Amino acid sequence: MQGNQAMSEGAIYAGAKFFAGYPITPSSEIAEECSKVMLKIGGIYMQMEDEIASIAAVIGASLAGAKAFTATSGPGFSLMQENLGLAVMGEVPCVVIDVQRRGPSTGLSTKPAQGDVMQLRWGRHGDQAVIALCPATVAECFFMTVKAFNFAEKFRVPVIVAPDEIIGHMRENFSPPAPGEVEVVDRKTPSGPPREYLPFTADPDGVAPLASYGSDYVFHVSSSMHGPDGCSNNDPDNAAWRVAQLHRKIEMHRDEIVICKTFSTEDADILLIAYGATTRASRAAALELRKRGVGAGVLQLITLWPFADKEVAMLGARAKAVIVPEMNYGGQIAGEVQKVLGSGADIRRVNSYNGEIITPQDILQVMKM
Amino acid sequence: MAHATGTKYLKDGVLPHMWCSGCGIGVMLGAMLRAFEELDYKRSDTVVVTGIGCTGKADDYLVTNALHTTHGRALPYATGIKAFNPSLHVVVLMGDGDSVTIGGNHFIHAARRNIDLTAIVINNFNYGMTGGQVSGTTPGGRFTSTTSWGNPERDFDICALAEVAGANYVARETPYHGWELKEHIKEALNKRGFSLVEVFSPCPTHFGKNNEMKQTREMLDWFKMRGLPADRYRKLDDEEKKNHFAIGKLVDRDNPDFTTRYEEIREKAIRGSKEQA
Numbered sequence: 119m120q121g122n123q124a125m126s127e128g129a130i131y132a133g134a135k136f137f138a139g140y141p142i143t144p145s146s147e148i149a150e151e152c153s154k155v156m157l158k159i160g161g162i163y164m165q166m167e168d169e170i171a172s173i174a175a176v177i178g179a180s181l182a183g184a185k186a187f188t189a190t191s192g193p194g195f196s197l198m199q200e201n202l203g204l205a206v207m208g209e210v211p212c213v214v215i216d217v218q219r220r221g222p223s224t225g226l227s228t229k230p231a232q233g234d235v236m237q238l239r240w241g242r243h244g245d246q247a248v249i250a251l252c253p254a255t256v257a258e259c260f261f262m263t264v265k266a267f268n269f270a271e272k273f274r275v276p277v278i279v280a281p282d283e284i285i286g287h288m289r290e291n292f293s294p295p296a297p298g299e300v301e302v303v304d305r306k307t308p309s310g311p312p313r314e315y316l317p318f319t320a321d322p323d324g325v326a327p328l329a330s331y332g333s334d335y336v337f338h339v340s341s342s343m344h345g346p347d348g349c350s351n352n353d354p355d356n357a358a359w360r361v362a363q364l365h366r367k368i369e370m371h372r373d374e375i376v377i378c379k380t381f382s383t384e385d386a387d388i389l390l391i392a393y394g395a396t397t398r399a400s401r402a403a404a405l406e407l408r409k410r411g412v413g414a415g416v417l418q419l420i421t422l423w424p425f426a427d428k429e430v431a432m433l434g435a436r437a438k439a440v441i442v443p444e445m446n447y448g449g450q451i452a453g454e455v456q457k458v459l460g461s462g463a464d465i466r467r468v469n470s471y472n473g474e475i476i477t478p479q480d481i482l483q484v485m486k487m
Numbered sequence: 488m489a490h491a492t493g494t495k496y497l498k499d500g501v502l503p504h505m506w507c508s509g510c511g512i513g514v515m516l517g518a519m520l521r522a523f524e525e526l527d528y529k530r531s532d533t534v535v536v537t538g539i540g541c542t543g544k545a546d547d548y549l550v551t552n553a554l555h556t557t558h559g560r561a562l563p564y565a566t567g568i569k570a571f572n573p574s575l576h577v578v579v580l581m582g583d584g585d586s587v588t589i590g591g592n593h594f595i596h597a598a599r600r601n602i603d604l605t606a607i608v609i610n611n612f613n614y615g616m617t618g619g620q621v622s623g624t625t626p627g628g629r630f631t632s633t634t635s636w637g638n639p640e641r642d643f644d645i646c647a648l649a650e651v652a653g654a655n656y657v658a659r660e661t662p663y664h665g666w667e668l669k670e671h672i673k674e675a676l677n678k679r680g681f682s683l684v685e686v687f688s689p690c691p692t693h694f695g696k697n698n699e700m701k702q703t704r705e706m707l708d709w710f711k712m713r714g715l716p717a718d719r720y721r722k723l724d725d726e727e728k729k730n731h732f733a734i735g736k737l738v739d740r741d742n743p744d745f746t747t748r749y750e751e752i753r754e755k756a757i758r759g760s761k762e763q764a
Contacts, residue, residue, distance in 0.1 A: 135571070136567070136570070136571050138567060154756075157752065157753045157756035157757070158756060158757060162570050162571055162749070164566070164567075164570060166563060166566075166596070167563075167592050167593060167596040168592065170560060170563070170593075171560070171562075171563035171566070171592075171593055171596070172563075174556070174557075174560045174563035174564045174566075174567065175563045175564070175566050175567030175570070176567060177564060177567065178536075178554070178563070178564040178565060178566065178567025178568040178569075178571075179567035179568065179570065179571040180567075181554060181567075181568060182567070182568045182571040182572040182575065183571065183572065184571045186567070186571075200557055201556075201557055201560060203557075204556065204557055208554075330572075331534045331552045331568060331572065331575055332531065332532060332552075332572050332574065332575050333531065334531055335531075336530050336531050336550065336551065336552050337552060338546060338552070338553040338554075338555070339553070339554050339555070340546070340553075340554075340555040341539075341555055341556055341557055342555055348553075349498075349546075349547050350544075350547050350555075
């Protein structure tokens with residue numbers, strides 16, 4: 119199965135009933151798959167006039183009760199940012215898949231990159247947090263898409279799944295699990311008297327229940343600063359509470375959201391920190407280093423945002439050197455690692471930005487081996 | 488039956504509203520709420536989607552479901568709501584900036600798709616909320632805060648745009664024609680497919696002030712003198728047409744809407760047939 123297809127099937131497994139998108143390489147297979155499947159499962163596929171409209175329709179459908187998603191790549195992801203901010207502000211569950219390709223601008227549209235890492239986190243105006251996941255295998259494409267829907271529904275946030283082109287187009291043996299084998303979470307809905315429903319408060323878990331348009335619970339959602347009832351509210355105390363709450367509901371579930379995998383890190387002197395396709399090259403490099411008598415291990419970041427600071431701090435403190443291979447010029451994750459480990463840490467960057475993959479040999483070179 | 492007031496859809500304690508004296512948005516909102524009442528719309532089955540700008544403030548006055556969106560994008564949000572739950576009444580309130588300037592692409596595609604939404608567009612020929620700048624519907628030569636010596640560009644005819652893009656229903660009214668406005672909103676709400684009601688509105692604060700119609704009455708007179716029922720307008724020659732505009736129902740047709748077509752295709756997909764729908 120192909121990575122893109124696995125994400126599409128993961129979304130359906132998670133209960134997605136609405137897809138709106140706009141074709142773009144290297145994500146189009148997801149739309150094509152959905153255009154066929156949605157008809158047969160009672161869902162809706164819509165090809166919108168652009169990516170701005172796609173994410174808007176997804177948010178609208180979610181408020182009408184659908185688990186909804188879209189898929190795109192860098193240029194389209196840029197167009198979605200403003201409306202993605204509404205999903206944050208309006209606390210609307212939804213999933214966006216960004217299959218990363220080499221930029222800037224139109225760039226090399228069929229080639230892989232990991233240049234959107236900071237855009238995932240900081241691409242929207244204002245002051246806000248999101249969750250972003252990055253699979254490295256076809257199986258992870260499936261499971262992390264299910265996970266993305268679960269996080270979106272549970273925390274009423276947009277969640278981004280951001281593989282690179284290699285992972286989106288790669289084929290591996292994978293059979294999806296049977297229904298019920300993997301946990302699927304549905305949003306919490308209100309249960310009290312409809313007249314008392316306040317969609318923008320916070321239960322002890324940091325999240326208020328969300329009704330659907332058409333139910334007995336009539337409600338307002340707004341891109342503007344709003345009070346607990348969803349109507350405009352310019353009170354500074356309310357604004358301060360809301361901005362903090364939008365961050366807090368992610369922070370308070372940080373340990374559940376941050377997913378990492380480790381490979382032979384127990385005694386690692388050399389720690390490779392990788393995500394997406396570079397995880398695969400890093401594992402091969404670590405195996406080779408061990409053959410040559412060097413204790414190397416890999417920390418794979420599946421959750422890119424919020425950043426795995428605790429995990430990096432713990433394993434990084436034990437290592438003599440940290441290597442961060444990534445398909446971007448600036449070392450977008452390497453910078454975060456540096457922030458955690460401090461300026462004195464030995465952090466070696468391996469960057470590719472020519473549209474080609476990073477090989478195990480590229481990584482070994484930085485070890486001068 | 489007593490006259491509908493529409494107040495049951497209005498939030499308690501929100502009047503007087505925030506719009507300037509002489510603005511047509513309040514008249515439009517009143518007409519829409521009376522139309523809701525006459526059609527016996529339930530609050531829970533009704534979703535009002537708004538954009539940004541003066542008209543975009545309307546949701547705060549309502550006790551129906553509401554979604555206040557981003558500038559120009561109200562239609563695709565509404566499209567997602569309606570496509571997923573076609574049983575809802577989805578009404579989209581926009582200004583001329585939202586509908587045909589920043590959001591022009593969404594406007595023509597919503598009409599082309601013929602999705603069963605009702606768009607009500609307040610056209611006040613300029614950007615009121617931000618201080619009266621030029622918009623896509625400011626007539627050529629007119630003065631705004633960013634065209635101090637006259638607008639070098641031409642304006643969009645919103646109704647004509649909706650017609651050629653495929654809308655099933657198109658009407659235009661002004662606040663001077665309050666009863667007709669309500670009737671046309673009712674027809675638009677009842678129409679299956681994309682429907683548009685354009686409402687020419689005075690903006691005495693900005694457009695009027697900049698164009699020698701400082702008093703609301705002067706702008707209303709302008710609408711009264713120049714607005715002609717569609718059949719009379721059509722009989723004018725091109726030179727006369729320049730001084731008038733058509734009001735009333737302009738388009739009324741019954742092409743299949745998005746949901747009808749989608750469900751036809753779904754049936755074929757389930758049967759596994761590839762013959763053209």
